Amino acid sequence: MYEADGKFDEMRTVDGSVRPAYRDYRHWYDQQESAFLSRKHREAEIAFRRTGITFNVYGEQEAEERLIPFDMVPRIITAAEWRRLTRGIEQRVRATNAFIHDLYHRQEIVRAGRLPARLLHDNDAWLQHMVGFTPPGEIYTHVVGIDLVRTGPDEFLVLEDNARTPSGVSYMLQNRETMMAMFPELFTRVPVETVSDYPRRLAKSLAACAPVAAAGCKPTVAVLTPGIHNSAYFEHAFLADQMGAELVEGSDLRVVNGRVAMRTTRGYEPIDVLYRRVDDEFLDPLTFNPDSVLGVPGIMDVYRAGGITIANAPGTGVADDKAIYSFMPEIVEFYTGEKPLLPNVETWRCADRDSLAYVLDHLEDLVIKEVHGSGGYGMLVGPAASKRDLAAFRRKLKAKPQNYIAQPTLSLSTCPIFTRRGLAPRHVDLRPFVLVSPEGIDIVPGGLSRVAMRKGSLVVNSSQGGGTKDTWVLKD
Structure with a gap:
């Protein structure tokens, strides 16, 4: 029996009835035999293994490469809910791009006293080399992932911003392809917005950001990967293939006649747009x-001379900083003149003395995150932590409080996953993907839903045992 844990469930209401978003799907599901569904569940796992959809877990000597669990029950969002979300996402992305531009120019937000200067001075993600430089089209954040959590029928909160090198879109695409292959008849019964054209939309958006040097010809786009040992290599190769772009490593590129060029069978040919999946620190050894x-070597000189577009722009990682995240409501209002349509999760900045005192007194009730952390690493979930873990984090907070922020343990929404005993509720988040170019902001109708596969777990990161599921945005 499907039993929610008292939190907001996206499929079932408190009285047990099915919400409108899931009505057609649940009607179809109830018509299927359990043996059929179990077989399809096994087929999905086999398909993911054959495709090679795995990821690397750093710091793990055993089973370094793992299969990402896939759940075949879609996460479903109505058209009206999606419209509200996209308005808030677009507002936030516009503000983020304007914010980054300001940080590398006049820093009006600092001058106005709305953002402490120390958040830049003490921030390794803020790059002095970008000061005074404006990328082609004034676009810094070409691809953005906004992590959202839901706590009620009309309550979506932003958990994190990913403006540097957001990952996961290949899993969004593969999840949809797998679902359509397994249940083609389902898509004829439930009208769902498409996500399969994302690579085409990405290629178009990146090409629109080409520098002046590419004027008058079709821009050449390439994807820069650190190589096969990177945790997201599957995605790098997948996107390059789907876009019809070249997949290159640093050793394939060099500066030739003031342009960044890639090695081909015809010699070195210039690149106009480089969709890089390499961190700033490793982008240019010079x-x-x-x-x-x-x-x-030398790519930053070419970049600053206007010879290439780098997506996302170096230095955008400053917007991923979780201490700066806590100022996003002020940032949105400062650059748009509007109140945020998507609120932040309440956040305590441990660098502030009063906030630190509160966090230390309530450590067992809070979630503690590293300011520059990602992937679920280096965090503490207070209610699930041992006394030993709490004591260790207490020492870390006292030693370097500026490295941490704290948030309440949220009542994340749940949605159904498939188990041997039938449907069961699990906590989820959502990462929509946003494309930004001089032509505008394009938000793909869906995103990557990450799900905690273990009952009661609030951690959805793949590196921490979470899985993924297809995200459906219903058509009107």
Whole structure:
């Protein structure tokens, strides 16, 4: 029997009735035999293994490469809910791009006293080399992922911003392809917006950001990957293939006649747009880490001279900083003149003395995150932590409070997953993907829904045992 844990469930109401978003799907599901559904569940796992949809877990000596669990029950969002979400997402992305531009120019938000200067001075993601430089089209955040959580019928909150190199879109696409292959008849019964054209939309958006040097010809787009050992390599290769772009490593590129060029069978040919999946530190050994072999020596000089577009722009990682995240309501209002349509999760900045005192007194009730952390690493979920873990984090907070923020343990919404005993509720989040170019902001109708596969768990990250599911946005 499907039993929600008292939190908001996206399929069932408190009285047990099925919400409108899931009505057609649940009617179809109830008509299927359990043996059929179990067989399809096994087929999905086999398909993911054959496709090679795995990810690497850093720091794990055993089973370094893992299969991402896939759940075949879709997460479903109505058209009206999606319209409300997209308005808030677009507002936030516009503000983020304007914010980053300001940080590398006049810093009006700092001058106005709305953002502490220390958040830049003490931030490794803020790059001095970007000061005074404006990327082609004034676009810094070409691809953005906004992590959202739901706590009620009309309550969506932003959990994190991913403006540097957001990942996961290949899993969104593969999830949909798998669902359509397994249940083609279902898509004739339930009208769902498409996500399969994302690679085409990405290629178009990136091409629109080409520098002046590419004027008059079709821009050449390439995807820069650190290589096969990177945790997201599958996605790098997948997107390059789907876009019809070249997949390159740093060793395939060099600066030739003031342009970044890639090695081909016809010699070196210039690139106009580089969709890089390499961190700033390793992008150019002549500018950043001199020991890097992943980037391209001299690419920053070409970039600043207008010879190439780098997506996302170097230095955008400053917007991923979780301390700056806590100022996003002020940032949105400062650059748009509007109140945020999507609120933040309440956040305590441990660098502030009063906030730190509160966090230390309520550690067992809070979620503690590293300011520059990602992937679920380096965090503490207070209610699930041992006394030993709490004591260790207490020491970390006292030693370097500026490295951490704290948030309440949220009542995340649940939605159904398939288990041997039938449907069961599990906590989820959502990462919609946003494309930004001089032509405008394009939000793909769906996104990556990450789900905690273990009962009661609030951690949805794949690196921490979470899985993924297809996200349906219903048509009107």
